[in-house]
Amino acid sequence: MAPRVLVSDKLSPTAVEIFKDRGIEVDYLPELGKDKEKLLSVIDQYDGLAIRSATKVTEKLINNATNLKVVGRAGIGVDNVDIPAASRRGIIVMNTPFGNSITTAEHAIAMLFAVARQIPEANASTHDGKWEKNRFMGVEITGKTLGVIGCGNIGSVVAMRAIGLKMHVVAFDPFLSAERASELGVEKVELDELFKRADFITLHTPLTDKTRGVIDKDAIAKMKKGVRIINCARGGLVVEADLVEGLKSGKVAGAGIDVFETEPATENPLFNMPNVVCTPHLGASTSEAQENVAIQVAEQMADYLTKGAVTNAINMPSISAEEAPRLKPFIKLAEVLGAFVGQVTDEAIEEVEILFDGSTTEMNRRALISAALAGLIRPQVADVNMVSAPIMAKERGIILSEVKRDKSGVFDGYIKLTVKTSEKTRTIAGTVFSDGKPRFIQIKGINLDAEVGQHMLYTTNYDVPGIIGLLGSICAKHQVNIANFQLGRNRPGGDAIALLYLDAPFPPEVLRELRATDVILSAKPLSFDVAA
Ligand SMILES: NC(=O)c1ccc[n+]([C@@H]2O[C@H](COP(=O)([O-])OP(=O)(O)OC[C@H]3O[C@@H](n4cnc5c(N)ncnc54)[C@H](O)[C@@H]3O)[C@@H](O)[C@H]2O)c1
Numbered sequence: 269m270a271p272r273v274l275v276s277d278k279l280s281p282t283a284v285e286i287f288k289d290r291g292i293e294v295d296y297l298p299e300l301g302k303d304k305e306k307l308l309s310v311i312d313q314y315d316g317l318a319i320r321s322a323t324k325v326t327e328k329l330i331n332n333a334t335n336l337k338v339v340g341r342a343g344i345g346v347d348n349v350d351i352p353a354a355s356r357r358g359i360i361v362m363n364t365p366f367g368n369s370i371t372t373a374e375h376a377i378a379m380l381f382a383v384a385r386q387i388p389e390a391n392a393s394t395h396d397g398k399w400e401k402n403r404f405m406g407v408e409i410t411g412k413t414l415g416v417i418g419c420g421n422i423g424s425v426v427a428m429r430a431i432g433l434k435m436h437v438v439a440f441d442p443f444l445s446a447e448r449a450s451e452l453g454v455e456k457v458e459l460d461e462l463f464k465r466a467d468f469i470t471l472h473t474p475l476t477d478k479t480r481g482v483i484d485k486d487a488i489a490k491m492k493k494g495v496r497i498i499n500c501a502r503g504g505l506v507v508e509a510d511l512v513e514g515l516k517s518g519k520v521a522g523a524g525i526d527v528f529e530t531e532p533a534t535e536n537p538l539f540n541m542p543n544v545v546c547t548p549h550l551g552a553s554t555s556e557a558q559e560n561v562a563i564q565v566a567e568q569m570a571d572y573l574t575k576g577a578v579t580n581a582i583n584m585p586s587i588s589a590e591e592a593p594r595l596k597p598f599i600k601l602a603e604v605l606g607a608f609v610g611q612v613t614d615e616a617i618e619e620v621e622i623l624f625d626g627s628t629t630e631m632n633r634r635a636l637i638s639a640a641l642a643g644l645i646r647p648q649v650a651d652v653n654m655v656s657a658p659i660m661a662k663e664r665g666i667i668l669s670e671v672k673r674d675k676s677g678v679f680d681g682y683i684k685l686t687v688k689t690s691e692k693t694r695t696i697a698g699t700v701f702s703d704g705k706p707r708f709i710q711i712k713g714i715n716l717d718a719e720v721g722q723h724m725l726y727t728t729n730y731d732v733p734g735i736i737g738l739l740g741s742i743c744a745k746h747q748v749n750i751a752n753f754q755l756g757r758n759r760p761g762g763d764a765i766a767l768l769y770l771d772a773p774f775p776p777e778v779l780r781e782l783r784a785t786d787v788i789l790s791a792k793p794l795s796f797d798v799a800a
């Protein structure tokens with residue numbers, strides 16, 4: 269059945285065309301972004317949800333979205349999506365990190381000029397026929413210092429434009445390297461230094477616990493008298509009540525505000541204050557940017573829904589469309605290795621080590637680790653997937669480590685999983701053969717070459733004569749048909765294991781009989797999803 273996507277915000281029609289061209293059924297219902305109840309009632313019909321900022325992807329919506337696999341944000345900020353809730357449900361959240369950066373940077377520069385020259389108020393007054401030439405005395409921006417808080421994609425474009433306008437740019441961004449700062453021609457400073465020196469301040473960080481309220485009354489107190497503040501990033505970065513006070517006192521000479529603490533902002537203390545220029549979250553609103561983000565989000569969502577490729581996901585490692593075919597069998601391998609250990613483990617898992625040998629070191633290891641964790645946790649939590657598994661592992665306090673090693677054996681590469689619980693340490697290794705199918709190549713340190721079957725029985729036993737006969741006769745007595753058999757041992761007379769391939773799940777009463785023998789140490793039925 270073709271995947272179904274709902275577009276619940278206003279997106280360029282190109283996105284709809286792309287979905288259709290890629291064989292995806294699409295419903296374009298932009299009014300649903302503002303109609304929470306209706307959206308809640310239909311969301312279970314969709315595999316994908318394409319949004320801008322009006323749709324709020326809340327935990328409640330996610331809980332109703334029983335088929336949803338991907339949320340695509342045509343834009344940058346994903347603060348309208350409950351990412352932890354989506355991740356717990358295994359839903360990928362993607363954004364389009366570059367498509368509207370230039371447009372938003374240009375809006376910030378437009379705000380800079382609008383506030384420097386009071387253009388909106390001068391415009392309104394002139395339209396009113398007042399000709400108030402003396403009322404609107406502006407300031408030049410040439411030679412002035414611009415303080416950029418957050419020098420990422422948008423902040424750096426703003427910085428470059430401002431340098432072109434002959435401003436001096438100081439930037440505060442804990443993640444800005446000295447090399448990048450010098451490449452951009454900005455001076456990297458601490459926040460207090462920026463407050464002290466900037467004539468204009470522009471914000472370009474995400475809204476996080478660290479950045480919330482970065483411009484408050486204490487920050488304003490540290491600024492130059494006559495500073496002008498621009499916010500085209502997120503409402504909440506500026507404490508609006510404190511900015512109002514700063515404007516009233518004359519400490520702040522003007523502000524350009526595109527984003528608000530509460531949106532849609534239909535009333536706000538900043539409205540109608542002198543030299544406060546407000547726009548209704550228009551930063552990304554150019555035809556070019558909207559075309560870019562719509563195309564990008566539709567391509568990314570279609571790639572995921574039709575090919576399993578993951579690009580620009582917030583909660584999942586990327587998998588390119590090119591690498592997806594080669595990676596897919598190894599993802600399956602990592603998952604079955606995890607699933608094997610997960611099914612034989614009854615105690616709480618404390619530590620997981622994933623060893624990548626040879627060619628697997630060059631692969632997308634984050635994706636492989638997520639797959640191994642998903643397999644490991646699934647016996648306890650059925651609906652875990654590669655998105656939710658790393659979070660669940662973290663929530664369970666599992667310590668995760670990764671080891672990379674050059675090719676060390678006969679295989680081009682393999683993956684080995686070591687799982688430590690309070691009781692014991694279990695190891696299993698596997699590889700993918702040229703037929704694209706995963707194989708177990710070592711269990712408990714015992715080498716073997718075993719395919720993965722849908723229904724299996726795993727036993728540990730003493731290496732004594734008669735094991736095959738014993739297993740065979742007990743199974744035969746209960747009409748359990750053995751399709752195949754694999755044995756392995758560490759040394760003659762030492763530890764041994766057996767893997768039985770069965771046509772149906774292993775009946776519990778037969779297990780009891782097997783465990784009652786004095787040569788079978790443990791017997792665990794296993795099942796694997798062997799579908800490609
Ligand atoms: N107004 C709009 O319509 C509009 C459009 C696009 C983006 N945005 C918003 O603009 C913001 C920036 O977007 P971007 O694409 O440049 O993001 P980005 O991730 O490329 O850049 C953000 C920068 O902020 C920095 N940062 C993080 N924490 C910081 C802190 N505590 N102090 C200082 N810097 C910090 C990061 O290191 C990064 O360099 C986002 O909030 C985004 O949602 C708004």
Ligand SMILES: O=C(O)CC[C@@H](O)C(=O)O
Nearest residue numbers: 320321343344345552553
């Ligand atoms: O979709 C929009 O208009 C706003 C987008 C913007 O806030 C973003 O974070 O990309």
